[in-house]
Amino acid sequence: LAVKGVQALSPYQPGKPIEELARELGLKPAEIIKLASNENPLGPSEKALAAAREALSEMCLYPDGNGFDLKQALSERFGVGMDQITLGNGSNDVLEVIARCFADRDSEVVFSQYAFAVYPLVTQAIGAKGVSVPAKDWGHDLDAMADAVTERTRLVFVANPNNPTGTVHTADAIEGFLAKIPEDVLVVLDEAYCEYLTGTEYPDGLELLERFPNLIVCRTFSKAWGLAALRVGYSISSPAIADILNRVRQPFNVDTVALAAATAVLGDEDYLNRSREVNTEGLKQLADGFDRMGLPYIPSAGNFIAVEVGKQALAIYHALLEHGVIVRPIAGYGMPEHLRVSVGLAKENERFLDALAEALSAAG
Numbered sequence: 001l002a003v004k005g006v007q008a009l010s011p012y013q014p015g016k017p018i019e020e021l022a023r024e025l026g027l028k029p030a031e032i033i034k035l036a037s038n039e040n041p042l043g044p045s046e047k048a049l050a051a052a053r054e055a056l057s058e059m060c061l062y063p064d065g066n067g068f069d070l071k072q073a074l075s076e077r078f079g080v081g082m083d084q085i086t087l088g089n090g091s092n093d094v095l096e097v098i099a100r101c102f103a104d105r106d107s108e109v110v111f112s113q114y115a116f117a118v119y120p121l122v123t124q125a126i127g128a129k130g131v132s133v134p135a136k137d138w139g140h141d142l143d144a145m146a147d148a149v150t151e152r153t154r155l156v157f158v159a160n161p162n163n164p165t166g167t168v169h170t171a172d173a174i175e176g177f178l179a180k181i182p183e184d185v186l187v188v189l190d191e192a193y194c195e196y197l198t199g200t201e202y203p204d205g206l207e208l209l210e211r212f213p214n215l216i217v218c219r220t221f222s223k224a225w226g227l228a229a230l231r232v233g234y235s236i237s238s239p240a241i242a243d244i245l246n247r248v249r250q251p252f253n254v255d256t257v258a259l260a261a262a263t264a265v266l267g268d269e270d271y272l273n274r275s276r277e278v279n280t281e282g283l284k285q286l287a288d289g290f291d292r293m294g295l296p297y298i299p300s301a302g303n304f305i306a307v308e309v310g311k312q313a314l315a316i317y318h319a320l321l322e323h324g325v326i327v328r329p330i331a332g333y334g335m336p337e338h339l340r341v342s343v344g345l346a347k348e349n350e351r352f353l354d355a356l357a358e359a360l361s362a363a364g
């Protein structure tokens with residue numbers, strides 16, 4: 001019954017839920033650690049939690065469909081106009097609305113091999129042709145992606161940093177790339193992990209918007225801001241693009257609790273700083289652990305690392321589950337010998353590394 005593009009879709013594979021594994025192993029959920037979905041290991045910001053609790057009392061009313069307070073807070077934080085912002089039910093929602101607004105069955109959509117799974121998914125769902133460009137050193141080959149643009153290309157997705165590889169391009173590389181893309185092709189710069197970037201050589205997509213009116217920057221509250229369950233993401237673009245996106249998105253796509261929590265967390269700079277610190281330390285802890293075990297890994301700029309454990313990756317994944325540790329197999333991304341592990345708290349990273357060492361030695 002489904003249309004052609006939809007028939008060919010494979011569903012997005014989320015990380016295994018904690019409750020499910022706890023049930024399988026006969027353990028309490030608190031005994032399981034989940035490092036599978038690039039969530040924030042700190043738990044929620046107290047400010048966000050208080051705002052969310054208060055907002056619950058409004059649950060019988062529709063949310064503010066324009067998200068005025070959140071847009072105002074984003075506008076103040078980033079120095080952009082409120083008319084440049086489109087809010088989404090997670091940034092996945094924004095990515096999907098972008099595809100629906102700007103591509104159709106006659107279009108090509110360019111993305112990289114090993115790039116975030118939602119790009120091919122939203123492309124296929126609208127019946128457009130996805131053009132997957134071979135990666136270079138696990139990251140986007142920006143030159144090859146620019147060369148892949150044809151008269152039919154309407155959209156290009158670039159994840160910076162990328163998930164699941166953690167690779168990142170410098171500001172110079174991204175600017176050079178944007179300069180090569182025709183003005184009538186939209187470039188989506190997905191900065192879901194940008195808050196974790198520590199060097200000054202990386203781009204802030206927002207600074208590029210004036211020079212490149214065909215740019216859409218997407219961001220999320222799911223990672224460094226710790227609100228993954230509430231589903232809040234947004235894009236910042238020219239007002240003309242935002243106007244189109246806002247016509248097509250669902251009128252109440254971000255709920256009242258989510259709007260309140262996201263607005264409040266933007267005022268919790270301490271939380272953001274702690275998120276960054278825990279991540280920087282955790283990335284190092286994991287990388288050091290892999291070095292000790294002699295395992296190759298892809299240096300990451302995100303809040304996760306893809307580690308190469310070889311052909312037995314799926315068996316290692318299952319062995320880790322037996323230890324109560326959930327990570328993410330990424331064979332679906334064409335990386336069957338890697339596992340992706342999200343950065344946890346120090347004790348969680350340690351428990352994962354110990355379980356990994358045991359699983360590897362049991363696998364021989």
Ligand code: PMP
Pocket residue numbers: 038089090091092093116159161162163190192219220221222228231232233
């Ligand atoms: N972009 C990238 C690169 C991601 O890794 C993710 C989350 N896995 C998203 C977008 C979507 O995040 P959300 O819908 O939670 O905002």
